[in-house]
Amino acid sequence: MKYFxxxxxxxxxxxxxxxxxxxxxxxxxxxxxxxxxxxxxQGIPPEAMESIRIAFGLDTKDTLIVxxxxxxxxxxxxxxxxxxxxxxxPVRDVLKIAIPWTLGLMGFATILSFFIGTILGIGAAWSRxxxxxxxxxxxxxxxxxxxxxxLGLLFIYFFGFRLQVFPIGNAYSFYVQKGGWDYFLSVLxxxxxxxxxxxxxxxxxxxxxxxxxxxxxxxxxYITVALAKGLPLRRIKNLYAxxxxxxxxxxxxAMSLGFVVGGGLLTEMVFAYxxxxxxxxxxVQAKDYAMMQAIFLFISVAxxxxxxxxxxxxxxxxxRVRDSGR
Amino acid sequence: xxxxxxxxxLGNKKALFGLLLLLFFALVGLLAPVIAPxxxxxxxxxxxxxxSEERDRSRTISREDLDPSTEKKVYSxxxxxxxxxITKKLPLKGKPSSAHLLGTTHSGQDIFSQLIWGTRVSxxxxxxxxLFTTVLSLCLALIAGYFGGLVDDxxxxxxxxxxxxxxxxxxxxxxxxxxxxxxxxxxxILGLTSWPWPTRVLRSQVVxxxxxxxxxxxxxxxxxxxxxxxxxxxPNMISLVMASFFSSTMAAIIGEATLEFIGLGxxxxxxWGTMLYWAQANGALLAGFWWWFxxxxxxxxxxxxxxxxxxxxxxxxxxxKLRKR
Numbered sequence: 069m070k071y072f073x074x075x076x077x078x079x080x081x082x083x084x085x086x087x088x089x090x091x092x093x094x095x096x097x098x099x100x101x102x103x104x105x106x107x108x109x110q111g112i113p114p115e116a117m118e119s120i121r122i123a124f125g126l127d128t129k130d131t132l133i134v135x136x137x138x139x140x141x142x143x144x145x146x147x148x149x150x151x152x153x154x155x156x157x158p159v160r161d162v163l164k165i166a167i168p169w170t171l172g173l174m175g176f177a178t179i180l181s182f183f184i185g186t187i188l189g190i191g192a193a194w195s196r197x198x199x200x201x202x203x204x205x206x207x208x209x210x211x212x213x214x215x216x217x218x219l220g221l222l223f224i225y226f227f228g229f230r231l232q233v234f235p236i237g238n239a240y241s242f243y244v245q246k247g248g249w250d251y252f253l254s255v256l257x258x259x260x261x262x263x264x265x266x267x268x269x270x271x272x273x274x275x276x277x278x279x280x281x282x283x284x285x286x287x288x289x290y291i292t293v294a295l296a297k298g299l300p301l302r303r304i305k306n307l308y309a310x311x312x313x314x315x316x317x318x319x320x321x322a323m324s325l326g327f328v329v330g331g332g333l334l335t336e337m338v339f340a341y342x343x344x345x346x347x348x349x350x351x352v353q354a355k356d357y358a359m360m361q362a363i364f365l366f367i368s369v370a371x372x373x374x375x376x377x378x379x380x381x382x383x384x385x386x387x388r389v390r391d392s393g394r
Numbered sequence: 395x396x397x398x399x400x401x402x403x404l405g406n407k408k409a410l411f412g413l414l415l416l417l418f419f420a421l422v423g424l425l426a427p428v429i430a431p432x433x434x435x436x437x438x439x440x441x442x443x444x445x446s447e448e449r450d451r452s453r454t455i456s457r458e459d460l461d462p463s464t465e466k467k468v469y470s471x472x473x474x475x476x477x478x479x480i481t482k483k484l485p486l487k488g489k490p491s492s493a494h495l496l497g498t499t500h501s502g503q504d505i506f507s508q509l510i511w512g513t514r515v516s517x518x519x520x521x522x523x524x525l526f527t528t529v530l531s532l533c534l535a536l537i538a539g540y541f542g543g544l545v546d547d548x549x550x551x552x553x554x555x556x557x558x559x560x561x562x563x564x565x566x567x568x569x570x571x572x573x574x575x576x577x578x579x580x581x582x583i584l585g586l587t588s589w590p591w592p593t594r595v596l597r598s599q600v601v602x603x604x605x606x607x608x609x610x611x612x613x614x615x616x617x618x619x620x621x622x623x624x625x626x627x628x629p630n631m632i633s634l635v636m637a638s639f640f641s642s643t644m645a646a647i648i649g650e651a652t653l654e655f656i657g658l659g660x661x662x663x664x665x666w667g668t669m670l671y672w673a674q675a676n677g678a679l680l681a682g683f684w685w686w687f688x689x690x691x692x693x694x695x696x697x698x699x700x701x702x703x704x705x706x707x708x709x710x711x712x713x714x715k716l717r718k719r
Contacts, residue, residue: 078554081551093567093571209702209703213702214698217670218690222691225682225684229679229680284713323557323558360566360570364563372558
């Protein structure tokens with residue numbers, strides 16, 4: 069139980085840090101970009117100006133501490149300000165449309181690549197002196213060094229532009245009615261390349277982690293004993309070694325989730341996939357600060373919660389952790 | 395100590411290949427002015443040919459007006475050179491040819507020359523950021539790991555928190571607010587967002603070394619903390635520090651390219667990231683100009699692979715279990 073509370077404490081503290089960063093980053097920068105932005109927005113009715121000032125927390129009547137308190141309350145209420153690029157839609161409403169796409173795409177791709185990577189990693193460690201293992205590990209190390217967005221560009225070029233077998237933007241075809249089987253197929257068809265990009269480029273990480281964990285476990289004495297007893301190799305590989313090597317792999321899965329999500333955001337930008345990543349890109353281009361900050365906050369919360377869930381999984385799977393609190 | 399590591403490192407095929415790859419890019423970056431056939435930022439070439447030179451010898455004698463006692467003689471020799479200056483504009487969006495190995499950009503700059511000059515910027519940013527991140531995280535790790543207690547708790551807490559806060563969106567938000575666009579802000583942003591992982595790894599190593607017998611002995615002999623840290627602990631984690639440096643550098647090169655690709659860098663600097671930015675902004679992809687957007691990515695991947703290989707080798711050297719026997 070101690071473990072559980074510690075993890076909850078960490079989650080809450082991390083959320084608090086993310087919110088605090090979000091509040092102080094714009095205020096720490098020289099030149100006050102928020103005010104600059106308001107100056108840029110001449111020709112907007114004064115009432116709207118007023119609401120933007122409030123949205124930015126630029127009520128100079130308040131001290132910084134009061135502003136900070138108000139900001140925290142607003143975030144907890146889910147009020148994230150007003151999007152400038154889609155004025156006057158609240159950021160919350162814009163985000164609502166984008167979130168399902170991102171969750172679907174990244175959730176699917178990440179879990180897929182975790183499983184494929186883990187299985188390949190187990191294989192690569194087990195037969196690490198074989199040519200195929202070296203080749204697989206080498207190939208994915210090379211691919212892992214690609215910037216995510218560049219791999220996306222490469223796929224778009226070959227499959228979308230050269231071969232023209234896959235679409236190069238959007239999440240579904242505009243000619244298909246929403247809902248129903250055709251729509252579902254169209255979503256799959258459009259999501260294939262972005263998902264492939266995320267899966268392929270994050271695969272190397274999982275393979276490497278799993279391979280190294282597995283090699284460490286394979287050097288343990290109980291594996292030697294199992295081998296000496298003449299247990300079936302398959303059993304040793306899957307039940308003795310892989311099972312134990314999986315646990316640190318889950319932890320590092322949680323750790324590198326933030327990195328994968330970052331890559332996913334870039335993939336969305338390149339594929340013009342209407343998720344949070346594309347929205348972030350548009351916000352950057354339009355200097356829509358409220359939008360950017362809300363997206364940062366959303367992504368942080370999502371990753372932190374995913375991390376927390378991974379920690380819970382460890383709690384369930386690892387008897388050392390499970391029993392330590394008793 | 396260092397000699398042994400060096401010997402092992404060079405004896406490892408992966409490490410050697412990675413090192414050679416890195417040296418190749420470093421050489422390209424250093425010799426950029428010599429190798430690059432064109433100016434990466436200019437869209438025209440000027441050739442100056444001297445057609446004729448005429449020397450006109452004349453002697454002037456002038457009398458100083460103010461002081462009659464002195465006489466000043468001025469000899470002047472003027473050379474009249476007739477030359478031809480041909481300004482040739484480079485083709486816009488040119489295809490690869492013998493004159494332009496990788497074609498030209500939308501405004502007529504030679505892409506091959508940009509790639510070579512870009513090596514210099516991208517590699518420098520990567521190495522400087524890598525060094526910055528490593529030094530920062532090493533300091534934090536040594537302080538936290540050696541002193542322990544409350545200091546350790548605080549540093550560890552923040553490391554763990556920043557480890558899970560996704561760094562790319564954070565980087566983007568900070569970079570968007572920074573009004574100065576350029577290489578130095580990028581180095582700072584990358585360094586300040588990528589310290590948690592190396593700090594965590596290094597700290598746990600410091601903690602484990604701190605409890606080894608030789609460190610305890612040194613401490614009980616009354617050695618100063620600075621001696622224990624720099625003479626006993628640090629030399630024993632050099633390989634890990636190197637590994638952190640390599641990963642940080644690799645991450646920084648990709649990070650720089652990413653920020654610049656999104657348009658958060660200074661787009662007038664020629665680097666691999668800005669090349670990709672301009673390629674994307676001008677629809678190189680959909681026009682099928684592979685020679686514009688493929689080469690920068692391949693270079694980034696090759697440098698990344700070089701660092702990954704060296705890291706892999708360090709892993710094998712320091713963890714005998716991973717070594718093939």
